[in-house]
Structure formats: C-alpha cells, structure tokens
Amino acid sequence: MPEKTTKPREKSKEKSKQAFMEAVGEILKTKGHEALKVNDIAAMAGLSKKLIYNYFGGTEQLLDEYLHSQDFWTKLNHEELIGETTNGGREITKQVLADQFDFVANHMAFQKILLWQLSEERPSLRKMIEDQEATGELLFNGISDPYFGEKATDFRAIMAILISGIYYLNLFTKVNGSMFCGIDLNTPEGESKIREALNFLVDKTYEGLK
Amino acid sequence: MPEKTTKPREKSKEKSKQAFMEAVGEILKTKGHEALKVNDIAAMAGLSKKLIYNYFGGTEQLLDEYLHSQDFWTKLNHEELIGETTNGGREITKQVLADQFDFVANHMAFQKILLWQLSEERPSLRKMIEDQEATGELLFNGISDPYFGEKATDFRAIMAILISGIYYLNLFTKVNGSMFCGIDLNTPEGESKIREALNFLVDKTYEGLK
DNA sequence: TTAAAATATCACCATTGGGTGATGAGTAAA
DNA sequence: TTTACTCATCACCCAATGGTGATATTTTAA
Numbered sequence: 001m002p003e004k005t006t007k008p009r010e011k012s013k014e015k016s017k018q019a020f021m022e023a024v025g026e027i028l029k030t031k032g033h034e035a036l037k038v039n040d041i042a043a044m045a046g047l048s049k050k051l052i053y054n055y056f057g058g059t060e061q062l063l064d065e066y067l068h069s070q071d072f073w074t075k076l077n078h079e080e081l082i083g084e085t086t087n088g089g090r091e092i093t094k095q096v097l098a099d100q101f102d103f104v105a106n107h108m109a110f111q112k113i114l115l116w117q118l119s120e121e122r123p124s125l126r127k128m129i130e131d132q133e134a135t136g137e138l139l140f141n142g143i144s145d146p147y148f149g150e151k152a153t154d155f156r157a158i159m160a161i162l163i164s165g166i167y168y169l170n171l172f173t174k175v176n177g178s179m180f181c182g183i184d185l186n187t188p189e190g191e192s193k194i195r196e197a198l199n200f201l202v203d204k205t206y207e208g209l210k
Numbered sequence: 211m212p213e214k215t216t217k218p219r220e221k222s223k224e225k226s227k228q229a230f231m232e233a234v235g236e237i238l239k240t241k242g243h244e245a246l247k248v249n250d251i252a253a254m255a256g257l258s259k260k261l262i263y264n265y266f267g268g269t270e271q272l273l274d275e276y277l278h279s280q281d282f283w284t285k286l287n288h289e290e291l292i293g294e295t296t297n298g299g300r301e302i303t304k305q306v307l308a309d310q311f312d313f314v315a316n317h318m319a320f321q322k323i324l325l326w327q328l329s330e331e332r333p334s335l336r337k338m339i340e341d342q343e344a345t346g347e348l349l350f351n352g353i354s355d356p357y358f359g360e361k362a363t364d365f366r367a368i369m370a371i372l373i374s375g376i377y378y379l380n381l382f383t384k385v386n387g388s389m390f391c392g393i394d395l396n397t398p399e400g401e402s403k404i405r406e407a408l409n410f411l412v413d414k415t416y417e418g419l420k
Numbered sequence: 421t422t423a424a425a426a427t428a429t430c431a432c433c434a435t436t437g438g439g440t441g442a443t444g445a446g447t448a449a450a
Numbered sequence: 451t452t453t454a455c456t457c458a459t460c461a462c463c464c465a466a467t468g469g470t471g472a473t474a475t476t477t478t479a480a
Contacts, residue, residue, distance in 0.1 A: 161375035168374035
C-alpha cells in the first residue's frame, strides 16, 4: 500500500518567487547585504536554491528584482507638498528633512540599502540612486531654485550636507548604539536635539543665504 | 652536489608581521574590509598564511592589531589649535571641519574604516570610535561648551550633523562617482561649494545660536 | 659541529558557497 | 491512462576559504 504523500502542493510559481523576495528582505534587514548568499536565502524561504536559478537566473537577478521592487522615493509622499510654496519653501524644506529623518530612522531595510550603496557598485543600486536624485531634482527645481536664484547651488550644497548628516548619523548610531559628538541618537532627547538643529540650520539658511 | 639554495633568509619575525600589517592596509584600501580573507592577506604579503596563525593567532587578531596601529585622531593635529580661542572658537571650528573634510577626502583607508564601522561590530573598531569621541570631547569641552553655555548641546548637535555630512558625502561620492543633491563632489567646483556651505553654516550657527 | 630555537613552507583536511543534472510529484489535457 | 507540462527536491560537483600538522631551512649558541 503506497502511503499517501501528505505534501500539499499549494505553492505556485508566483508564490515561490514572492517567498524568495521576502527572504531577501528579511536577511537584508537582519544581517545586511553581505549575508545574501544563495544557500541562506533558499533556507530562509524554505525552498530549494535551484528554484532561484530557475525563476530568476541566479542570485544577482533575484537581488536586482528585489531592489527594483523597493520604491522608497515614491513612498516618501512629497506630492501634497508642491503647490503651496510659501517663504520659498522654508517649511516644506523642514518637512522634507524631518520626513527623511523619520524614514531612515524607522526603516531598517532602507538603512541597509544605504550601506549597500556605499559598499558595492551594482546597476540596480545605481538605479535607486538615480531615482533619488530625480526626486530631489524635482523639489529643487520646483521650489528652491527659483527662490534662491544664483544662490541655488549654495542651497543645494547645504541640503546635501544636511541629508548626508541625517543618513550617516542614523547609520552610525543604529549600528554602534553609541554617541556621536556627545549626542545619543538612541534617546528621545538626542533625537530631538538633532531635529531642532536641522530646523535651526534651515531657518538660518533661509535667513542668511539670499 | 647539493645546489646552493638561493633563498636569502633576511626576513625576521618582526619584518614578517609588518608585511602582514601592510598587506591588510593595502587590501583594505583597494577592496574594503569584506575582502580581508586569510588567503588573500597572505598572498599580498608574499608569505604563508600559517604565519598569521603563528604570529597573531588568527585573522581576527591581525585585523585588531592593524586597527590599533591606526591612530587617526592624533594624526589630525589639533594641538596647535587649542589656546588661542577667539570668538568662541568660530575659526577653529571652521578649521576642524575643513581638516576633517581633507582627511576623509584624501585617505582611502580612513574611508574604508568609516564604512567598516557602519558594517560590523568589533572591539577594535569600537575603540577607534571611543578615541574619536574622546578627541571631540576635548575640543567641545575646552572651546565651545564654555562659549555656548546652556546652548552647548545644541552646538554639538549641529556639529554632529556637519561632521556626519562630511563623512557620508565623501563615502557616497567616492564610491558612486555620482551627484548628490545635484552637487558633484568629484569636481573642484562641487568640493568648493561644500566647503563654503560648511563655513556658512558655522558662521550662522555662531551668529544665531547664542 | 652539533643541538635547539626560530622562521617559514607545504600538503592536507573540513566547511562553506555557487551552480547543475537527474528525478520526483502533482496537474491537466488528449 | 497516457502524455506532457509545471513545480520542486535531491544528490552531487567544483571552487574558495579557514585552519592545522608535518617538515624544511636558517640562525643561534653551546
């Protein structure tokens, strides 16, 4: 008597592909991009690694597909912002920086991708960077450039520093759980101080640059 | 007739250890910390990997010893700065930021170590971070804290953002060779704009914070 | 000159990681 | 029930990597 093989076959190809994508996200969040090995991804997905080759062509393509599926810059909804530019966008600028801060502070996957961008050259990472630049260009072009005129580039340089600061500060303190310049970003007070400093610098920029 | 073994044996233990340390530095600079494997380090040093185990105990200890040998914060000579604090250290602050900018921009090994600090937890990396904090604390304590009084923490938060910005901006543009907020740090113009922005922000901070 | 210690190499093993061919097991149409 | 197709696993190969024991060579000192 042949024993009934109790292997329910509910998984379709799409479900499996999705499982791999989620496994990539999970490993990325918990261990970073360096830990994205075929064997581990397959184990995390609970499927055979052969399927990665069958469905995606290889790990590289799977990672590319994962990265393309992550569309951070449209998630950061800046749509409602444009249209009501008062004061040359001073409040909008503060809001954008605060949004960036919240986003990077709360999205582990985003932090790991920022780190990935600093560690490796890869077309799909490059594409994310280009999308980011394009989103920023939209804001600069539409809001700050007209306001600051010939000082527009100086404003961009300042924003470059502030956004970079937000990124690095979050990466650094989340990994090391330690102070930076005596500020502990892992405490509400430290976080608050950074937010205030950002607002202060934006204010002074709008007051002093033009 | 036994052929004369033309293997000059001029290498002593210390020379070999030094060769391994230099190999670590070389690989770190060219390929980053992820590429620091025993076999590769030994090949770069032109010696047997067994010696790494004999002399250091293993790759981990070798890396630790390398990191301990790198003393960046004393290389950044801030000694002559302290003592002549005018304007609450406004010019000194500008100078320190400019020095940091130069240093990270020109020292590939330092860039890679910054990245390493963001990627991995390791006691010897932690020690570097603590040294950095201690050096910074010295400057804050001696110069800005007395001047800004109860606003001292706000000043520190601003400095945290600016230094973080310097770090990330350099890491990002050197790896990706691309723009950030429309600024191309790989051109003299872009670099100049960032330097000016830093000075502007320091000036506005000293003017507006107190 | 010879014995011991230091220096260095080599061959080898175990583990991990990337990648593939053979095959099984369900499903659906002929 | 055959046939063919899709989804999935397994066993296996090969390269890279970490790590070690046996051994050879040079230096040093008795």
